[in-house]
Structures are given as C-alpha cells and as structure tokens.
Amino acid sequence: GAVVSQHPSWVICKSGTSVxxxxxxxxxxxxxxxxxxxxxxxxxxxxxxxxxGSKATYEQGVEKDKFxxxxxxxxxxxxxxxxxxxxxSSFYICSAxxxxxxxxxxxxxxxxxx
Amino acid sequence: xxxxxxxxxxxxxxxxxxxxxxxxxxxxASNYFPWYKQELGKxxxxxxxxxxxxxxxxxxxxxxxxNKTAKHFSLHITETQxxxxxxxxxxxxxxxxxxxxxxxxxxxxxxxHP
Numbered sequence: 001g002a003v004v005s006q007h008p009s010w011v012i013c014k015s016g017t018s019v020x021x022x023x024x025x026x027x028x029x030x031x032x033x034x035x036x037x038x039x040x041x042x043x044x045x046x047x048x049x050x051x052x053g054s055k056a057t058y059e060q061g062v063e064k065d066k067f068x069x070x071x072x073x074x075x076x077x078x079x080x081x082x083x084x085x086x087x088x089s090s091f092y093i094c095s096a097x098x099x100x101x102x103x104x105x106x107x108x109x110x111x112x113x114x
Numbered sequence: 115x116x117x118x119x120x121x122x123x124x125x126x127x128x129x130x131x132x133x134x135x136x137x138x139x140x141x142x143a144s145n146y147f148p149w150y151k152q153e154l155g156k157x158x159x160x161x162x163x164x165x166x167x168x169x170x171x172x173x174x175x176x177x178x179x180x181n182k183t184a185k186h187f188s189l190h191i192t193e194t195q196x197x198x199x200x201x202x203x204x205x206x207x208x209x210x211x212x213x214x215x216x217x218x219x220x221x222x223x224x225x226x227h228p
Contacts, residue, residue, distance in 0.1 A: 035216060043203060043218045044158065093157060097214055101146040101165070101207065105157040 003027050004096045006106030013084055020080045021109045023094030029074035030096035038091040051076040084113045090097055116141040118206050122220025133194050135222045136202035139184040141180045146207040151200045184223050194226045
C-alpha cells in the first residue's frame with residue numbers, strides 16, 4: 001500500500017514554455033500533498049502544501065504565480081512550472097500524506113530547461 | 115519555523131559495523147520524526163519513524179531514539195550491509211495547522227564498504 005506515482009519521470013523543455021507534473025496517490029486518498037524541489041547533492045526543500053479543494057500554501061520565497069498547484073481530487077495534485085528558465089531545472093518530488101503523519105513520496109520528475 | 119540540523123554529512127563504515135546519524139530540531143511543538151533513505155535518482159523511502167510520545171523504536175537492524183528535552187533524535191543501523199549505502203534524511207513535523215509538513219535535515223551520505 002501507500003503508493004504514489006508521478007508523471008512524467010523526466011522532461012526537457014525550452015526556456016519560456018510551461019511544464020505540468022502530475023502526482024497521484026494510487027491506493028489511498030490524500031487530502032494533503034506536498035511538492036518538493038531537490039537540487040543535486042542537496043536536501044529536499046518544501047515548495048508548497050497542496051490541499052484538496054482549496055488553494056495551495058506556498059513556502060516563503062516560492063513564487064506562486066510561477067509554480068501553479070492544483071489539487072482537484074483526493075488522488076491527484078498537479079504542479080505547473082510556468083515560463084520555465086534554466087534555473088528551474090531540478091528534481092521535483094511530490095508526497096502524499098496518509099493518515100495523520102506518514103508521507104509517501106512519488107518517484108520524482110527530473111526537469112531540464114534548455 | 116522549524117530548523118533541523120543533521121550530522122555527519124558523510125559517514126563511512128565497514129560492513130558489519132554500526133552507523134549512527136544524529137539530528138537536532140528547534141521547534142518544541144514538533145511531534146513526528148521520520149527517517150528516509152534515498153538512493154541516487156530515486157524517491158525517498160520511509161524506513162522508520164517515531165512520535166513524540168515514544169522514546170525509542172526498533173525495526174530489525176534499524177532503531178531510532180528521541181530525546182524531547184534535548185530536542186534531538188538519532189538513527190542507529192546495526193550490522194550494516196553494502197546495500198545500506200545511500201543518503202539518509204531525518205525530518206521533523208510540527209503538525210497542527212501546518213498540515214504535517216516536513217522539514218528535512220541536510221542529509222548523510224552513508225557508505226558501507228564490503
């Protein structure tokens with residue numbers, strides 16, 4: 001149980017374009033999902049908390065108009081990187097919370113902006 | 115907000131030895147402390163967790179201890195094996211209105227030499 005999928009696993013896009021990443025909880029419902037960014041050899045940095053049916057809560061320093069989050073159902077959250085630039089290239093990982101505490105992570109999406 | 119410090123940043127042991135990784139946290143309201151193992155390019159995997167009402171938890175070769183007074187918790191791996199080599203992250207969650215968001219430590223690169 002507690003399986004989280006993410007799509008796509010990797011994507012290359014041109015500077016100025018937008019990219020959408022999907023995060024799904026496959027065998028449980030998740031009212032809360034989280035989006036992280038991880039640069040090489042660094043820790044996971046929380047970008048935003050996604051709550052089903054309400055607006056996402058963004059961490060300080062994360063541009064909400066650049067990183068659009070939609071949590072339309074109890075099993076799906078999406079992150080759209082708008083007007084992507086090379087500095088947005090990173091490993092984006094989502095997690096879904098099961099129960100009161102445990103978080104299970106998706107396999108991640110490697111974004112490369114050229 | 116919460117701040118989690120993790121040490122050491124790298125740890126090298128011989129197969130069969132024990133490995134200990136330590137973390138400190140700043141927010142006394144934190145009540146959930148998971149440990150994740152991440153292999154290169156893969157998702158973080160929950161290996162063990164502990165809640166604030168427990169001082170120690172063990173699962174086969176892995177154990178976690180928590181000292182709420184000192185605000186630190188530790189991961190202990192006994193009888194290490196080469197497949198234990200990975201990056202290990204501690205995290206702390208303050209729960210409540212923050213929807214259980216996790217703050218991660220900086221990570222420890224564990225290398226187990228055969």
